[in-house]
Amino acid sequence: MQIPEKGLPPEQIFDFLNLVKTYDMNWKDGRMYAYVYDPGEVAMEIGRQAYMTYLVENGLDPTAFPSVLKLENDVVRMVINLLRGDENVVGNLTTGGTESILLAVKTARDWARVHKPHIQEPEMVLCQTAHHAFHKAAQYFGLKVVMTPFDPNTYRLDVEAMQQAITPNTILLVASAPAYSQGVVDPIPEVAALAQEHDLLCHVDACVGGIHLSFMRQLGYDVPPFDWTVPGVTSISTDLHKFGYCPKQASVVMYRNPELRRYQIFTSTRTTCYTLINHTILSTKSGGPAAGAWAVLNFLGQAGYRKIVAAVQDATAKMIAGVEAIEDLRVMGKPDMCLFAFTSQRLNLFQVVDAMAKRGWTVQPQFAKPNAPRNIHISVNYGNVKRVEEFLEALRQSVEEVNAKPSIQSEPLIVELKKLIESQDPHIFEKAAAMVGMQDGNLPKEMALVNTLLEAMPDEVQAQFLVEFFNQLYR
Numbered sequence: 001m002q003i004p005e006k007g008l009p010p011e012q013i014f015d016f017l018n019l020v021k022t023y024d025m026n027w028k029d030g031r032m033y034a035y036v037y038d039p040g041e042v043a044m045e046i047g048r049q050a051y052m053t054y055l056v057e058n059g060l061d062p063t064a065f066p067s068v069l070k071l072e073n074d075v076v077r078m079v080i081n082l083l084r085g086d087e088n089v090v091g092n093l094t095t096g097g098t099e100s101i102l103l104a105v106k107t108a109r110d111w112a113r114v115h116k117p118h119i120q121e122p123e124m125v126l127c128q129t130a131h132h133a134f135h136k137a138a139q140y141f142g143l144k145v146v147m148t149p150f151d152p153n154t155y156r157l158d159v160e161a162m163q164q165a166i167t168p169n170t171i172l173l174v175a176s177a178p179a180y181s182q183g184v185v186d187p188i189p190e191v192a193a194l195a196q197e198h199d200l201l202c203h204v205d206a207c208v209g210g211i212h213l214s215f216m217r218q219l220g221y222d223v224p225p226f227d228w229t230v231p232g233v234t235s236i237s238t239d240l241h242k243f244g245y246c247p248k249q250a251s252v253v254m255y256r257n258p259e260l261r262r263y264q265i266f267t268s269t270r271t272t273c274y275t276l277i278n279h280t281i282l283s284t285k286s287g288g289p290a291a292g293a294w295a296v297l298n299f300l301g302q303a304g305y306r307k308i309v310a311a312v313q314d315a316t317a318k319m320i321a322g323v324e325a326i327e328d329l330r331v332m333g334k335p336d337m338c339l340f341a342f343t344s345q346r347l348n349l350f351q352v353v354d355a356m357a358k359r360g361w362t363v364q365p366q367f368a369k370p371n372a373p374r375n376i377h378i379s380v381n382y383g384n385v386k387r388v389e390e391f392l393e394a395l396r397q398s399v400e401e402v403n404a405k406p407s408i409q410s411e412p413l414i415v416e417l418k419k420l421i422e423s424q425d426p427h428i429f430e431k432a433a434a435m436v437g438m439q440d441g442n443l444p445k446e447m448a449l450v451n452t453l454l455e456a457m458p459d460e461v462q463a464q465f466l467v468e469f470f471n472q473l474y475r
């Protein structure tokens with residue numbers, strides 16, 4: 001493909017964009033439990049317009065665009081106040097949970113270089129339920145991850161195991177509010193106290209829960225402590241583009257005080273180029289996310305968020321009760337907000353995911369791990385509230401359909417896969433892909449076989465397989 005010699009007329013451009021969009025999953029009708037957080041048409045449009053108002057302004061230089069700085073400072077302070085931080089707490093707007101976490105980990109590493117200079121190989125301790133972004137941060141910034149188990153009944157972080165995992169090289173403890181997979185909040189006061197006792201930093205990943213849990217608390221729900229009122233917490237990440245219902249790329253990373261945040265900021269003066277100061281990872285960045293977030297927070301107001309959160313919690317309670325009422329389905333642990341996961345002893349849930357997809361519903365499979373069986377994850381947002389009964393009906397039908405057909409026999413596939421791995425065949429990935437009906441990076445219509453095979457792979461093989469897949473997908 002080439003850039004066209006002669007530019008296309010605008011109608012043709014927008015016809016094309018609107019056409020290719022129809023190939024995507026449809027989030028608008030409330031049957032998708034991931035990826036898009038829908039605050040309703042009006043709030044969505046306000047966010048969109050505000051974003052477009054600032055699309056071309058550049059957040060790189062606050063002296064050139066002081067209004068982008070003002071919007072960012074306003075947004076960050078609104079989040080800090082919601083999470084009950086004092087005037088010492090500071091923060092920045094980032095492009096998402098991943099960037100917030102990357103920055104918090106980099107900050108911890110650079111803080112430790114100054115305050116614990118004897119540590120050559122810094123470690124961070126986190127539970128197996130913590131998000132992948134911490135592993136990415138460890139890989140990018142050269143830290144060692146020490147993973148600890150969770151309680152197999154509650155899916156919460158095991159504080160004693162975390163305590164035992166602390167070594168003289170530990171610099172950071174991590175806890176989640178909530179962890180994504182089962183939607184439960186970790187025992188954050190205990191983890192933060194442990195950090196204080198050992199003179200460590202403590203990051204709370206409230207990317208998912210920061211906004212929603214705060215409004216649940218305002219509504220009188222019994223919310224486990226997770227915010228700035230917990231002594232010993234030194235940084236928190238909270239996403240606005242999830243349950244803050246703001247346009248994407250918007251998350252906030254916060255620190256207990258400016259002394260700590262200093263380690264986040266990067267400057268370079270050594271080249272012939274302009275003097276560079278970056279407060280987050282990106283340099284040039286659109287002012288759109290700051291304006292979009294500013295607009296949605298101000299448009300919805302606290303009352304608007306409480307209304308959304310109350311409706312979402314009501315829908316979640318009905319969905320959980322409905323799922324539990326289906327024979328052989330069991331909700332895992334006691335979810336603290338509007339994310340939950342359910343498992344089954346008998347059914348192949350990957351087939352249930354396919355049966356739901358056939359009916360127009362997007363639900364997320366999660367693989368079996370030691371102490372956590374294969375399950376289906378549901379994140380309920382405001383856009384899903386109108387579909388509670390239909391969701392349960394589709395799930396009942398899907399379970400019935402899967403019950404009536406033979407379960408996928410994974411054993412022969414796994415035996416074949418093991419042979420393939422042992423043979424050290426250089427074409428292992430093409431062959432494994434062919435076994436499950438993938439060709440040239442194209443996925444089959446039904447994903448149960450692919451998921452069954454992926455789940456059976458050892459972690460390193462699975463990682464390589466996924467890298468190969470994306471390496472083919474993006475040309």
Ligand SMILES: Cc1ncc(COP(=O)(O)O)c(C=O)c1O
Nearest residue numbers: 096097098099131180205207208
């Ligand atoms: C608990 C948690 N933290 C961090 C992230 C990463 O967020 P993002 O996708 O915005 O980078 C996620 C994403 O689902 C998450 O669930």
